[in-house]
Amino acid sequence: MNKLYIGLLKKILGVPKGTSNHVTLVRCGELPLDYALACNALIWYLKARNGPNTLLRSYYLNEKADDLRWALSIFFRPAEELLTRLNDLVEVDLFSFKDTSAKFWIRKAMCWELSDMWFRENMSHFTKRLYKRWSCIKLNPLMLTKISTTWYHQLPVGRGYLNSIQHKYYPSIDPHCRFGCGCDETVDHIFLRCPFVDTERLYIQKLCTSLDLPFILSSIFIAPELKLSVERLLLRFIRHN
Numbered sequence: 713m714n715k716l717y718i719g720l721l722k723k724i725l726g727v728p729k730g731t732s733n734h735v736t737l738v739r740c741g742e743l744p745l746d747y748a749l750a751c752n753a754l755i756w757y758l759k760a761r762n763g764p765n766t767l768l769r770s771y772y773l774n775e776k777a778d779d780l781r782w783a784l785s786i787f788f789r790p791a792e793e794l795l796t797r798l799n800d801l802v803e804v805d806l807f808s809f810k811d812t813s814a815k816f817w818i819r820k821a822m823c824w825e826l827s828d829m830w831f832r833e834n835m836s837h838f839t840k841r842l843y844k845r846w847s848c849i850k851l852n853p854l855m856l857t858k859i860s861t862t863w864y865h866q867l868p869v870g871r872g873y874l875n876s877i878q879h880k881y882y883p884s885i886d887p888h889c890r891f892g893c894g895c896d897e898t899v900d901h902i903f904l905r906c907p908f909v910d911t912e913r914l915y916i917q918k919l920c921t922s923l924d925l926p927f928i929l930s931s932i933f934i935a936p937e938l939k940l941s942v943e944r945l946l947l948r949f950i951r952h953n
């Protein structure tokens with residue numbers, strides 16, 4: 713099931729199958745499947761613990777009142793232990809919720825926990841330059857063209873068709889900028905320095921200013937409001953051969 717989940721996310725982004733699973737999840741702004749399912753389970757736990765009198769609540773109360781049944785519990789006790797762990801990571805009391813309003817805070821706590829794991833992994837250095845922490849940021853679903861959207865998602869996960877990236881896999885490919893400016897065609901070069909896309913870059917810079925965002929790669933690849941302008945710059949490279 714997890715393979716299917718990750719596979720679908722990779723297809724949505726248009727990234728290669730070999731892309732790291734964690735990088736794919738971070739780029740999609742999604743939780744790993746086990747965390748996403750655990751989040752739903754915790755909502756049911758809170759409904760049973762704090763919600764109205766239902767069959768679920770009476771089942772919870774009966775288990776909680778019986779030490780042996782509680783020790784053998786395969787749902788409520790593990791849920792309570794997980795919520796206790798997550799409760800230390802956020803500024804609200806997760807145990808005070810009784811319905812789906814807890815979801816925002818549970819996901820936030822999970823993101824904190826995942827951020828810690830994400831930064832302990834010694835890999836995906838470029839993606840980590842962009843994403844300082846794991847967060848559930850929704851992607852902008854609009855696209856300028858299919859190919860520019862694919863580039864827009866492939867570059868932040870360290871893939872894509874820039875000459876410098878392709879050169880690593882195929883040494884015969886010239887790593888220099890296709891516009892002939894003599895520099896390596898890297899992500900930093902095309903977004904921050906290449907003089908042949910000054911017009912597109914200036915437009916993105918103005919948008920950043922109006923949105924009170926710094927003009928850095930994190931903003932360029934993450935802020936949903938910039939997506940179409942970023943794709944417009946990418947299209948200049950895609951169409952120049």
Ligand SMILES: [Zn+2]
Pocket residue numbers: 889890891892893894895901905906907908
């Ligand atoms: Zn250039």
